Amino acid sequence: MNVTTGQSTDAARAIAAGRRSRRWGAWYVTEHRLRMMRTYTGTVVIAGIGSPLLYLYALGVGLATIVDANMGPDAVDGVSYLVFVAPALLATAAITVASEEFTYPIMLGYKWNPTFTGAAASPIRPVQIVDGVVYSVIIRMLVNLVLFYALMVLFGAAPSPVGFLGIVASLLGGLAFGTVIMGYTSTLQEDTGQLAMVQRFIVLPMSLFSGTFFPLAVFPIYLQWIGWISPLWHATELARVFSYGYAEPIWLTLVHVAYLVALIVIGWAWSRRIAVRRLNS
Amino acid sequence: MPAPVIVARDLVKKYQDFAAVDGISFEVASGESFGLLGPNGAGKSTTMRMVGAVSTRTSGELGILGLDPDVHGPEIRSQLGVVPQSDNLDTELRVRENLLVYGRYFGLPRKLVAQRADELLAFAQLEGKEKARVDALSGGMKRRLTIARALINDPRILLLDEPTTGLDPQARHILWDRLFRLKEQGTTLLLTTHYMDEAEQLCDRLVVVDKGTIMAEGSPAELIRAHSTREVLEVRFGSDHNAEVGARLARAQGADGHRVEVLPDRVLIYSDNGEAELVKITEAGLRPVTSLVRRSSLEDVFLRLTGRSLVE
Structure with missing residues (x-):
């Protein structure tokens, strides 16, 4: 007798019952993640409005006053400092969300509060767990970015009618960085400070050396490579193209998109692979 | 079926x-x-x-x-x-x-x-x-x-x-x-x-x-029947004497066809009539500190099959 006839009524019932999860499983994970995020909705909204307000005031109004006074109303790149810095701050907001959502919550899911293990015992497949997490972060990122962009418009910091595409550019930047960090975090068996190092030695330098507060070209060439590999720089430049029509060759714009998409594909696939290895061994 | x-x-x-x-x-x-x-x-x-x-x-x-x-x-x-x-x-x-x-x-x-x-x-x-x-x-x-x-x-x-x-x-x-x-x-x-x-x-x-x-x-009942006896007599002689007395009992009881397990803290004697075994032991002049006759359990089956106790 074969142990897997696959023809009994039991088997038929199982196949019917598994259909929905096979198809929609990732979204069920997203539902779960959003419900978890709901426990910190306050933080998301306050940070979503508060941090752009702080940055736009401090840099776009405060620092801009000095920059514009010294260099004229078309201070940097032919626009005011506020208009120059705002799209970069938008992209940085996406990176911030990514560095929150793709680090500790991943460690939590695998180890500290192993909801990933729980999900893997249900019809959900490991790759769907990864996908579901990414979808939920996309939703949270969009909430933050839309709030941020609305404030940019209020501050008069987004002159172009297609400036809202900066939201998409920032989303790509956040995911490019986030999925790679998720892959890295997934490989950790234990957090002995690695995640804090990511914050200190990757996120912070990246935000300083990615043409955020001043153009990358200000740096000597031997420092500019930090910008070139930084998803934040690519996302920022892209957001500037949309926000105030920053002039760069079209091929470079395409490179920004291609680079960010490539990182997303690599980071996402890496995370999926490790999920299968960790949850289905 | x-x-x-x-x-x-x-x-x-x-x-x-x-x-x-x-x-x-x-x-x-x-x-x-x-x-x-x-x-x-x-x-x-x-x-x-x-x-x-x-x-x-x-x-x-x-x-x-x-x-x-x-x-x-x-x-x-x-x-x-x-x-x-x-x-x-x-x-x-x-x-x-x-x-x-x-x-x-x-x-x-x-x-x-x-x-x-x-x-x-x-x-x-x-x-x-x-x-x-x-x-x-x-x-x-x-x-x-x-x-x-x-x-x-x-x-x-x-x-x-x-x-x-x-x-x-x-x-x-x-x-x-x-x-x-x-x-x-x-x-x-x-x-x-x-x-x-x-x-x-x-x-x-x-x-x-x-x-x-x-x-x-x-x-559970089949396993106990196949690999153990109906009853088990547990006797303790104190940690110092356990091994020595246990070995003696193993020789004596073994001759009767009963299985004896000497554990660090106690000696187990497998028999269908635990009380009768206890009488024999006391008649032989041995004075256990404590004794207990109980039904056989899966623990005994495990011990029998592996020579080790289940929870260590």
């Missing part, structure tokens, strides 16, 4: 060179309550993970509800309820929310999940705790919530990996009562345990597992 819902043949799971499961075969019929009994590291949990379609086998055959877990993992898991060794409830959500999100994993409509969640909270005796934080629950309550969660999809087979390890006696009894009810309702149970009383309470049939292989198989 109904078709078995679980069939394992020569199941092997290797991690590098180490075989955690080394050729296990068993069948579980629908509605049966089947146990894997063995010490820590015997390969019970690894077997459970393979049956639960979350761990791929190295070799051998495995059929769950007639399906191969390598091919139909999600489909098989849609019919299982899994109670893992350590609770993996979502501690960031409230009690009832844990059931709601988990029910959705099975693609069940929200309304049905909500209705089942309430029924299961009642079944798990967690009424009034719906909105409690998971961390605020006692160990026994968390366990019952995990069981409730495992039942949210109305599973054909419930897998329980050491369901009562770490619980106090009262919490264990409440849990056994709930599991017994499920058994009565016809749910197929597959459980691992290293408690013989648990196996005796809950299992219709079980296998004794050690070092990745099956040592014996049968109902």
Whole structure:
């Protein structure tokens, strides 16, 4: 007798019952993640409005006053400092969300509060767990970015009618960085400070050396490579193209998109692979 | 006889060179309550993970509800309820929310999940705790919530990996009562345990597992009959004399055809009449510090089969 006839009524019932999860499983994970995020909705909204307000005031109004006074109303790149810095701050907001959502919550899911293990015992497949997490972060990122962009418009910091595409550019930047960090975090068996190092030695330098507060070209060439590999720089430049029509060759714009998409594909696939290895061994 | 819902043949799971499961075969019929009994590291949990379609086998055959877990993992898991060794409830959500999100994993409509969640909270005796934080629950309550969660999809087979390890006696009894009810309702149970009383309470049939292989198989009563005697006499002579007196007894009783096990703290004499053996010992001039005649248990079966005690 074969142990897997696959023809009994039991088997038929199982196949019917598994259909929905096979198809929609990732979204069920997203539902779960959003419900978890709901426990910190306050933080998301306050940070979503508060941090752009702080940055736009401090840099776009405060620092801009000095920059514009010294260099004229078309201070940097032919626009005011506020208009120059705002799209970069938008992209940085996406990176911030990514560095929150793709680090500790991943460690939590695998180890500290192993909801990933729980999900893997249900019809959900490991790759769907990864996908579901990414979808939920996309939703949270969009909430933050839309709030941020609305404030940019209020501050008069987004002159172009297609400036809202900066939201998409920032989303790509956040995911490019986030999925790679998720892959890295997934490989950790234990957090002995690695995640804090990511914050200190990757996120912070990246935000300083990615043409955020001043153009990358200000740096000597031997420092500019930090910008070139930084998803934040690519996302920022892209957001500037949309926000105030920053002039760069079209091929470079395409490179920004291609680079960010490539990182997303690599980071996402890496995370999926490790999920299968960790949850289905 | 109904078709078995679980069939394992020569199941092997290797991690590098180490075989955690080394050729296990068993069948579980629908509605049966089947146990894997063995010490820590015997390969019970690894077997459970393979049956639960979350761990791929190295070799051998495995059929769950007639399906191969390598091919139909999600489909098989849609019919299982899994109670893992350590609770993996979502501690960031409230009690009832844990059931709601988990029910959705099975693609069940929200309304049905909500209705089942309430029924299961009642079944798990967690009424009034719906909105409690998971961390605020006692160990026994968390366990019952995990069981409730495992039942949210109305599973054909419930897998329980050491369901009562770490619980106090009262919490264990409440849990056994709930599991017994499920058994009565016809749910197929597959459980691992290293408690013989648990196996005796809950299992219709079980296998004794050690070092990745099956040592014996049968109902608790059959195993005791085949590998032990009706009664066991336990005598203690104090730690200093135990080994020495034990060896003497082993020679004397061995001549009578009785088996004697000398453990560090006590000597066990296997006989169908424990009282008679005790009389013989005292007549021989030996004065045990304490003595106890008891029924044979699965612990004795395990000791007999492996030469080691089950819980170390």
